[in-house]
Amino acid sequence: MSAPSRDTLMAFADGQLDATAREQVEAFLGANPEAAAEVASWTRQADAIRTLFEPAGAEPVPARLHPRRMALAMTTRRNRLWRQALAATVLIGMGLGAGWLARSWVDAPAPSTILIADAVRAHDVFVAENRHAVEVAASEEDHLTSWLSNRLETPLVAPDLAGEGFTLVGGRLLPGAVAAGGRAAQLMYENGARDRVTIYVTAALPDREPAYQFTTLGDAEAFYWANARITCTVVGTLPGPQMQTVSQAVYRQLTGTGEKTSTRYPS
Amino acid sequence: MSDFLDEVEACVPALRRYARALTRNADLADDLVQDCLERAISRRRLFRPTGPVRAWLFTILLNLHRNGLRARHRHGEMLSLDAIAEPATAASQPGHIALAELARAIETLPLEQKEALLLIALEGLSYGEAAAIIGVPLGTLMSRLGRARAALRLLTGTPAEPHLRTVK
Known part of the structure; x- marks a missing residue:
């Protein structure tokens, strides 16, 4: 068989090949120790990366990162904002109304x-x-x-x-x-x-x-x-x-x- | 809607892990995840339920991280102490990668290579998914991945070492 591309070798190392392709690459690697070593180094890299960072994914999730709690807090905050906006609108409306009623005192010339x-x-x-x-x-x-x-x-x-x-x-x-x-x-x-x-x-x-x-x-x-x-x-x-x-x-x-x-x- | 929140919740550990690997700083990483979740939850109506929630969340997280880096660059970047590379020491055993050394090596990768490598090697995403998250064609993703791996091999001082392996 012709030599698989580097991308195919990477896909093999990353477990992203289907069964047929995987068998072909395995056969190729068996006959090409240099390529096999390279693939093995990628696998070791990936293993090491997971060893480094996988524990971070296993740590207990802090409360501030609970989506349900966050959604609730955000809704509450939004409702509060709405209420404040509503209150502000009412106040502005009252001010405008009062101004309209008072316009004859203010605007009208003597x-x-x-x-x-x-x-x-x-x-x-x-x-x-x-x-x-x-x-x-x-x-x-x-x-x-x-x-x-x-x-x-x-x-x-x-x-x-x-x-x-x-x-x-x-x-x-x-x-x-x-x-x-x-x-x-x-x-x-x-x-x-x-x-x-x-x-x-x-x-x-x-x-x-x-x-x-x-x-x-x-x-x-x-x-x-x-x-x-x-x-x-x-x-x-x-x-x-x-x-x-x-x-x-x-x-x-x-x-x-x-x-x-x-x-x-x-x- | 509650299904959405459940799906998001299931992604939180992976998001924290990925953010930690990107930032090498636990607090910074959780801040990033929090921003990401807030954005996702507040924009959930924009989410098209055709794609997986996970890919969408990773896309948001990556964009936030890139924007944050740009902002920090403008204000002068702050490096945590353990992010500063020390002179590489030789691996104690051939074929075994010293973890601290690898962590420092990852740190030196360009962001575009780092985010690609971590999505594949750490998160185990498919190439197609990772390319979509990063927003590049599949070929671009593969070449970034190849360059990242070659750079890591060089930086961690583990040559192809064909001579150490016995050929069966």
Whole structure:
């Protein structure tokens, strides 16, 4: 027979040949002492390796290597993790819910801020108009004021600003902030230099608290106040002192407390 | 599922033995086996019940050992004292391999030869199974096995010694 390959000899030494092949190799080894010696050395190696390390497999298995115990511990650990994750999820959910409920306290700008912004925007839009600057002209002032008073559900008169050099152009009804009744009235005044001032009036805010605020938005200056009856924002692009004089006059006439104005008007 | 755990349990002694031979350190070996079992148990749903559990476990163990060695290489390898080779002393008897000497010789083998030799000689796995576990073709396994055995013969100072045997 031809000489078996080294792999076949190894397979013989490792006991991985079938009976027929084994007999053939045995016959070959019987006639080839050199090959037989090599095969014998492999067998001795394997025997020695088993002698070295087989005892490790016979040692009692420590508890930490018991699969059943490990599986139990891992399930317990996983369940604990799940519970913790669940608890965390619930907490996060509660936080989100509370935040959602509290959003109106946190996010919402102050009502006065909204009213002032509305007033300034309305001012910007309508003072730029010539033929349609107002909805009802000053020639129908009585109709204008009774109409706006009805719509705002609060008495409104157009202040007389002749002393400040301004005459009434007219007025219009506008949608307004919900908190202030949802409607707003805008009255427009103009002086000889065609400077325009608008007065933006709404019904009182729910808190009916007096408030005063000066704001500059873009080019426009706005003086806002509120009392138990109305909120009013005077908007214009006049120089500071002139703006103050006009605002003061409007305030005095609309609050009907002319004699106190000089002390209550914030300087 | 409990059958699976039973099968795993039956493999633990062999895994410990193989890990001990690979690492030459009892604690390290048991750590390796523990990692291997944890991984196997946590991933048992991924196990395809077509193959034997034993081969799957050995594959996991080997991968963990290789990854661990790579990590230790990065952090500077730690050698236990008995892993340091001493000058080989001649075998006391011809034809008898001194065990300590053989252990040191195995230590010097490249990992790919060591893992192959131990799967065959120590664990008695079939060539096909061992090749699948190591992840190489059968021919590659055989050549690693051949080189490992030749190296061990050289290192343990046991030549082919044909002259010591009487030819029948």
